[in-house]
Amino acid sequence: MRQVRRTGRRRVALLAVASLAVGPTLVGCDAGPADPDGPPLSTTASPNVRRFSPGQPGVGDPYFPTYGNGGYDVREYAVKVRYDPASDLLSGVVGLRATATADLSRFNLDLAGLTVRAVTVDGEPATHARDGDELTVTPAAGLPAGNGFAVEIRYDGKPTPLDNALLGAGGFRHTPDGAVALGQPESASSWFPVNDHPSDKATYDIEVTVPDGVTALSNGAPVGRSSSGGWTTWRWAERTPMASYLSTLVIGDYRVSTGEHRGRPVVTAVSERLPKGAADASMAATVEVADYLESVFGPYPSGAYGGVVISDNRITYALETQSRPVYSAGFFRAGENTSVVAHELAHQWFGNSVSITRWQDIWLNEGLATYAEWLWVEHRGGKTAQRSFDDAYAGSPAGVWRTPPGDPGVAELFGDSVYQRGAMTVHALRVTIGDDAFFRFLRTWATEKRDGNATTDEFVATAEQVSGRQLDDLFDAWLFGAERPARPR
Ligand code: TRP
Numbered sequence: 001m002r003q004v005r006r007t008g009r010r011r012v013a014l015l016a017v018a019s020l021a022v023g024p025t026l027v028g029c030d031a032g033p034a035d036p037d038g039p040p041l042s043t044t045a046s047p048n049v050r051r052f053s054p055g056q057p058g059v060g061d062p063y064f065p066t067y068g069n070g071g072y073d074v075r076e077y078a079v080k081v082r083y084d085p086a087s088d089l090l091s092g093v094v095g096l097r098a099t100a101t102a103d104l105s106r107f108n109l110d111l112a113g114l115t116v117r118a119v120t121v122d123g124e125p126a127t128h129a130r131d132g133d134e135l136t137v138t139p140a141a142g143l144p145a146g147n148g149f150a151v152e153i154r155y156d157g158k159p160t161p162l163d164n165a166l167l168g169a170g171g172f173r174h175t176p177d178g179a180v181a182l183g184q185p186e187s188a189s190s191w192f193p194v195n196d197h198p199s200d201k202a203t204y205d206i207e208v209t210v211p212d213g214v215t216a217l218s219n220g221a222p223v224g225r226s227s228s229g230g231w232t233t234w235r236w237a238e239r240t241p242m243a244s245y246l247s248t249l250v251i252g253d254y255r256v257s258t259g260e261h262r263g264r265p266v267v268t269a270v271s272e273r274l275p276k277g278a279a280d281a282s283m284a285a286t287v288e289v290a291d292y293l294e295s296v297f298g299p300y301p302s303g304a305y306g307g308v309v310i311s312d313n314r315i316t317y318a319l320e321t322q323s324r325p326v327y328s329a330g331f332f333r334a335g336e337n338t339s340v341v342a343h344e345l346a347h348q349w350f351g352n353s354v355s356i357t358r359w360q361d362i363w364l365n366e367g368l369a370t371y372a373e374w375l376w377v378e379h380r381g382g383k384t385a386q387r388s389f390d391d392a393y394a395g396s397p398a399g400v401w402r403t404p405p406g407d408p409g410v411a412e413l414f415g416d417s418v419y420q421r422g423a424m425t426v427h428a429l430r431v432t433i434g435d436d437a438f439f440r441f442l443r444t445w446a447t448e449k450r451d452g453n454a455t456t457d458e459f460v461a462t463a464e465q466v467s468g469r470q471l472d473d474l475f476d477a478w479l480f481g482a483e484r485p486a487r488p489r
């Protein structure tokens with residue numbers, strides 16, 4: 001079964017994704033029935049009258065149909081939250097600026113738990129309703145496609161995690177000393193209203209107010225801290241467009257190190273509940289690892305460096321939260337571990353700067369990040385990337401060969417096929433096109449898609465362009481075949 005689209009068909013596939021993401025745009029008189037719940041339509045009899053329709057409650061991701069929303073594109077979020085670890089109560093005000101991509105009578109945001117108190121659109125009160133994790137906002141007047149609009153939402157409550165039986169622990173969780181919020185494929189909507197899908201990247205200004213003496217970490221550059229009345233507000237700015245699942249909040253008692261590297265702020269932190277040692281040493285290696293990856297992939301794509309090691313043993317993973325990955329303590333139990341740092345930092349290029357458009361393409365993130373680990377190990381004098389490939393090729397269990405990393409299904413979204421066979425796919429490409437074309441391709445991919453979104457078809461097309469080779473058969477076998485592909489030569 002061929003899954004990689006030949007050159008002529010790629011455009012069609014991309015357009016299909018784009019129209020899914022945008023939802024129906026109804027302009028003109030016979031564009032469809034009016035929304036019965038929407039605001040009154042224009043009363044003019046002009047044939048060009050706009051019909052305002054509800055935005056879709058999902059962005060059209062085949063794996064997660066309710067994630068994200070249709071009809072608009074967020075440009076920036078200003079998230080202000082106050083959290084009291086003693087009571088586990090959070091209150092927030094979120095401002096966002098977006099552009100309508102359809103004539104909207106109303107639109108949705110994603111929000112799990114919590115209680116919405118008030119919403120304004122362009123400064124005017126708007127009505128709001130909740131249905132599960134969907135928040136529907138109906139502005140006083142319709143929002144024309146192409147126009148910007150600003151939303152402000154006030155809300156509060158006790159946050160609850162967004163755990164997924166198949167995919168693990170995610171979202172906001174109370175810890176003994178504070179809280180952590182992180183997760184994939186969703187997390188953000190457990191602590192603020194958001195268009196929760198990687199296809200809608202935006203900048204973030206995040207302000208976190210916590211009791212004096214408690215640390216509050218988030219994404220991007222630290223942009224100030226102030227105290228009053230027993231509360232301290234920590235301000236963070238992530239000005240590189242970010243997918244919502246890459247947002248994080250870490251509150252508690254932390255050993256924080258700050259510095260500067262190549263003109264960018266560095267903030268690393270380790271939970272005070274962990275003994276000083278391997279975790280601290282691994283965080284200290286962050287900039288060295290980032291510099292190595294920069295020598296392979298091109299300029300570091302984020303405005304800040306960092307990393308946070310948490311102690312909560314309900315979290316057993318690391319996540320590439322933008323500019324400041326979060327690591328569970330388990331990674332450093334046996335000593336310094338820079339492989340996991342290389343993995344999470346590689347995601348700053350592949351996953352964070354170049355983001356997926358739909359979750360099915362997750363191998364683009366995990367295959368390249370795992371391959372970066374192989375490169376780092378070789379760079380440090382360990383086994384070669386070729387040897388890592390050989391070991392994985394010989395040693396992967398049958399499930400890896402049965403599961404196509406290019407369409408793994410929801411249950412295997414973070415399974416071995418996506419990571420190991422994904423990395424083997426990258427190495428197969430390298431062997432096929434040669435080192436010179438391969439490393440030029442990696443830089444081209446990172447540069448051309450920087451701060452954007454991409455698909456597997458575009459990855460194949462760029463590899464073909466840079467190498468001048470026909471690569472459909474290679475990628476079909478490695479990404480979509482249900483048996484072990486032949487060894488690349
Ligand atoms: N994507 C993460 C990484 O590669 C690991 C991961 C897999 C994860 N599943 C997750 C993280 C669920 C958070 C939640 O580093």
Ligand code: ZN
Pocket residue numbers: 343347365366369
């Ligand atoms: Zn990863």
